[in-house]
Amino acid sequence: MRITAYTVDDVPMIQKGDDLAAVVAERTKLEDDDVVVFASTIVSKAEGRRYLLNNITPTARAEELAALNAEDPHFIQYVLDNSTKVLWKHPLLVETVLGNVCINAGIDRSNTETGYILLLPADPNASARKIRDRILELTGKRVAVIITDMNGRSFREGQIGVAVGCAGIAAIHDKRGDVDLFGHELKITIQGIVDEVAACANMIMGESNEGTPIAVIRGYAYLKDDLGISVTYRKDREDFVKQALLDKL
């Protein structure tokens, strides 16, 4: 198998209301089955998910967690308002309203104006489907779309790109029934394909002032579905790590 992955050149500063499908279509020639990957930052910007940091009133709980983390209580209040569970207090690991588990609910203060925060898209799978459909409309090409963010990991230092939303690509690939080179059934049964593609895209997008929030992966033979990323999020009961953290709180 051979794939190519490239970042789209000359993407402007994204503003509320921008048509991200058009931004891509005007700057590169897409092909059927390309995977088009967007940093969540620009999807958030286009969807107007930017808020004034100080335009919220911190609760006592936010003040407490802010002190613990040497953070701004307003910022922590945004984190709490976008979470369903606190899994760890310092660092502040939460389960977000979207179902993903990450530090600070994936709320960004980088790559946006000082004094503002950027929430993740309200429904990243829906955002991905919308961009995918709009790309089809503008170019006639049927692509898959992934929306990414950076997440830390247990046990390993270093954050990596993961998917927080997707459309037209199966998030996980169930390999039960597959056989190895010797005819044995596989013990490893589920591959996190969409997160592997997200990592691949993130590696070329960069994290700081590269200005390259869109990547195209071409030539990858992927499984297609429209279930979105949520199938990846483990239920509490099925996740012994989450359970151990909750028990310790």
Added chain:
Amino acid sequence: MRITAYTVDDVPMIQKGDDLAAVVAERTKLEDDDVVVFASTIVSKAEGRRYLLNNITPTARAEELAALNAEDPHFIQYVLDNSTKVLWKHPLLVETVLGNVCINAGIDRSNTETGYILLLPADPNASARKIRDRILELTGKRVAVIITDMNGRSFREGQIGVAVGCAGIAAIHDKRGDVDLFGHELKITIQGIVDEVAACANMIMGESNEGTPIAVIRGYAYLKDDLGISVTYRKDREDFVKQALLDKL
């Protein structure tokens, strides 16, 4: 940035003593700064890390953990012998003698003969350096080498490719001091570059009978060092997840 990633065609069944650098050099034309990625399976095979499953005597502890996991006690004994700590009993999550945390110590029964197991390479960073140096000798090209395996993650379903050894590429990229598009210093400070490259390679290598255990990533501008993967492994005290699991045991 534009990268290409491809799997090397016609790789044979790897046997003990095979020269993996020669296997690559005979089948593809490498360039300076390519990242050559090897599935740990074939490095293990080449290094003779294949053992007869039943050629070990399970302890009572192995019998107990085997019963809990509906596993073969011989297999579990191999897992214990290659681990320094049990972090969870079912599933059997361990810290391996190499320092990485994974289920079953990364010991494979797939893609090898029935009745045998494959241990990870004894020193995957050294293996990576050795292959890198031998590629230079054979081809005159200075490449980086990564050795991969599949690992599960906390919170997310689906295993993904990670690095278990590397040479010539920095495992993590410290971004402290970098600024974003608005001139702010980054909050996200460390990127797990080598694991992003590993995920990218794993995505095209496959998991079952594809027969493509070697991938080449070309065109990626990476940071170079020879520290290996171990800088990625979090110390117990710095890892609140590991600590919570150990406390619960």
